[in-house]
Amino acid sequence: MPLGDSAFIIQVGDSISEENHSNVMGLKRMIEASGQRGIIEVVPAYCDLVVHYDPSVIQYVELLQLLKSCEAGMEFNHQPDGEIVEIPVRYGGEMAMDLEELAIEKGMSPQEICEIHSGQQYRVYMIGFMPGFAYLGGLDQRLHAERLKTPRIRIPAGSVGIAGSQTGIYPLDSPGGWRIIGRTPVRLFDPVFGEPFLLKAGDIIKFRAISGAEFTEIQRAGDE
């Protein structure tokens, strides 16, 4: 389905699921592996992907042909090939603006919330909204929480938050309404030095609880 004259969408499913994600990523790989000239970039989302192309180099009908052969050659439900990325998080303290309140709301201790949050693995389904912002799947139902009624003007980069059934990390200072339960000293987006983007779609995130001292140590190492 065209998305303007220089992009089109391929719908793989209509819900957020591990299976749709795996098929999106499988198709993305096939299209990329074709090495077709004129394809600028393949951008995966939860259950579809957008192919950006240059119509002065390749025709839409040719792309549809290519797509058909990619779909035919694709193994569905194959093992996704993301990497496991460990992200240290300082839960609690002044960086976790909403942890206490959330604990009260949920009838749990802050400690329990960190344990549930860091006791799970999360798949990066897609990246969007801002550079390096990962949409993660797999938040424990017990931690689902409404967004703030009034969003904050500035949430510092690295803040780990919850919004509805989602959890995520702010890669940049930004306004936002997510409930903040901790912060990571690791940079998710560093365009000038090192790897610009820590995460990509398909990766698996494991959060590891760290102390305030460890936070400072990792942050200092990152600055050097």
Added chain:
Amino acid sequence: MSRIQVQKPGIFTTIQDVGRPNYQRFGMPVGGAMDWHAAALANHRVGNVASAACLEFTYTGPTLFFENEVSFAITGADMHPVLNGEPIERNRACQVRKGDVLGFGRLIEGCRGYLAFAGGIQVPNVLGSKSTYLSAKLGGLEGRRLKAGDILSIGSSDHKLIQFTEPEPYVYQRQEIRVMAGPEASAFKTHALSHFLNTAYKILPESDRMAYRLSGETLELKRAQSMISSGTSLGTIQVPADGQPIVLMADRQTTGGYPRIANVIAADIPLLAQKKAGDLIHFREVRLAEAQELLNELKRGLHDLSE
């Protein structure tokens, strides 16, 4: 290498090139010149490659002091450019000497001007582009808009200037913006689609490089639905719950969660980029083949100039 001093920056002046098209999967906006056609034309006039970095200035132009000889070309919006107080023509190369001062007057037509210098503006590449992206404070000059006292470094160029007898006319008055149906077009009520294509929409002051916010007849869905976030492209028209359309422009987010009623065709992005708050636009639907032909024609026009 020549140097240019920024005496006055203008309201909103940034360094832009063709942007960063290869990092959308990481959530990085493409960015780049809003009126890509005017930027390419300015570069062409001074013998640069189309992707060289130039200045994009909105509503008012900068005042620049030239410390060395250099040639430049102004394209896009007409803001009455003057060199040492004398009016000069747009859309053609102009050679300046040490001590010359370029300024601009009142906005006459369009809203975004482009200024390319032979050799291109030299700033570091960030993710393969010199474009300024303000939200992440990256690219361009320290990731920000220009301010008084800034120095622009211009690369060297041995290219002969190309003199033109007839500047490219680009009509900014046209109100018609051509669109293609979007992926969720059929989720809108029939009368919403009819309003969308048959009534005028006004550009709101909240519009910026990321998106144009429009005001007009409310566009209702057949039934309320919550959409799963999906990709966007340049010119995607989203309709949030209030029913007022938003057109995604150069600094657009790479994904979005609102129904996409239509998509402005790439060939009309330059025209839309020259519209300002308060301007009225009308949408007209075209098919894919026509949209691509219009785009290729526009690109061929630039290409033919180079021969």
